[in-house]
Amino acid sequence: MKIGIIGAGLSGIIAARELVRQGHVVELIEKSRSVGGRLATRRIGDGRADHGAVYFTVRGEELEREVQSWMNANWVRVWYADPYPRYVTIDGMNALAKRLAEDLTVQLNERVENVQVEEDGTVTVKTDVTTRSYDRLVMTAPLPQSFDLLGDLAVDVEPALRRLIYSPTFVGLFECAGDVQIGADGILDQELVPGVLKIVDNRQKGISETSLISVYMEEAWSEDWYERPEEETLAEVERLFREEVGVLDIPSRQLKRWRYAQAKDVWHEPFYQVSHHPIYLAGDVFLEADDPSGRTRFESAYLSGLRVAETIEKNMDR
Ligand SMILES: Cc1cc2nc3c(=O)[nH]c(=O)nc-3n(C[C@H](O)[C@H](O)[C@H](O)COP(=O)(O)OP(=O)(O)OC[C@H]3O[C@@H](n4cnc5c(N)ncnc54)[C@H](O)[C@@H]3O)c2cc1C
Structure with a gap:
């Protein structure tokens, strides 16, 4: 069976790894030049800064087992554990995605433009590079992007799913000179100046040689500032950062803008089949029915990928 994953x-x-394990021919199509999506790390000078997921937490047994094997391989470690473990990748979140994708077939720098179903049931995926055909297709982009690609194929999708909206997030990345200390563990996330959600020192976090600080802005703040010029937004993030931590020497700064950082609501099934088509929507917004936290996160993305792959394998002859 040939399976495409957008x-x-x-x-x-995770879906690709499981389907390859079951013996299928699997191809990932990724518009960016690297794998990882919101597991994102940027190199700045001699340092590294995460600017997507900060850390991940574990509630279920399946991810727990996987994390044990990642810890044994020295890929991840506990950053701090108050009151429960926060896991990080030793060299930045993106490196975990790269390691997990190492043996997979990934078409990078290729943007899917639309998806169609042929009369014989084959799924045709048109990209800005070529046209590809699959027996099954998994779509993991944030939902508004997946629905754009599906066009009329999505007309029968439940309206509540089509209505899910996402909020943006700005992240300021600041290279700091001198001996910077951000709290005891390298993170401040309580009672910060309005607008600021988290301040993270990537050196204290253990992923950077240099003091690179990631400043995560709140959802409402990011919405208010979304359409403003980038320089103005970055200057305001820096002003609020300085207001929180005091005098700093900042030789360089950058801004990351996530259009679809997280969904405002979730879907209580781990994936969704588009009508009777061999097309499945998956991703962090799809939670297990009994998910204990009700939040989109690393673990919900992990479990969604796993469940959609298990179901495709189970229903192979349909
Ligand atoms: C700022 C920020 C902070 C976060 N902090 C945390 C945290 O501390 N803890 C935590 O657990 N989670 C956190 N998260 C959430 C976590 O990163 C996500 O839940 C998880 O990484 C989502 O994975 P995914 O595979 O569902 O989606 P994504 O990682 O978004 O993957 C979707 C992929 O689809 C690609 N794509 C989209 N459209 C197309 C197209 N047309 N053609 C080809 N490819 C396409 C994208 O480039 C992307 O690589 C954070 C997210 C952000 C943005």
Whole structure:
């Protein structure tokens, strides 16, 4: 069976690994030049800064077992554990995605433009590079992007799913000179100046040689500032950062803008089949029915990828 997966973020990679394990021919199509999606790390000078997921937490047994094997391989470690473990990748979140995708077939720098179903049931995926055909297709982009690609194929999708909206997030990345200390563990996330959600020192976090600080802005703040010029937004993030931590020497700064950082609501099934078509929507917004946290996160992306792959395998002859 030939299976296509749109998006090489965590859910796409996990689905691909499971389907390859079952013996299928699997191809990931990713518009960016690297895998990882929202597991994102930027190199700045001699340092590294995460600017997507900050850390991940584990509630279920399946991810727990997987994390044990990642810890044994020295890929991840506990950053701090108050009151429960926060896991990080030793060299930045993106490196975990790269390691997990190492043996997979990934078409990078290729943007899917639309998806069609042929009369014989084959799924045709038109990209900005070529046209590809699959027996099954998994789509893991944020939902508004997946629905754009599906066009009329999505007319019968439940309206509540089509209505899910996402909020943006700005992240400021600041290279700091001198001996910077951000709290005891390298993170501040309580009672910060309005607008600022988290301040993370990537050196204290253990992924950077240099003091690179990631400043995560709140959802409402990011919405208010979304259409403003980038320089103005970055200057305001820096002003609020300085207001929180005091005097700093900042030789360089950058801004990351996530259009679809996280969904405002979730879907209580781990994936969704588009009508009777061999097309499945997956990703962090799809939670297990009994998910204990009700939040989109690393673990929900992981489980969504796993469940959609298990179901495709189970229903192979249909
Ligand atoms: C700023 C920020 C902070 C976060 N902090 C945390 C945290 O601390 N803890 C936590 O657990 N989670 C956190 N998250 C959430 C976590 O990163 C996500 O839940 C998870 O990485 C989502 O994985 P995914 O595979 O569902 O989606 P994605 O990672 O978004 O993957 C989708 C992929 O599809 C690709 N794509 C989209 N459209 C197309 C197209 N047309 N053609 C080809 N490819 C396409 C994208 O480039 C992307 O690589 C954070 C997210 C952000 C943005």
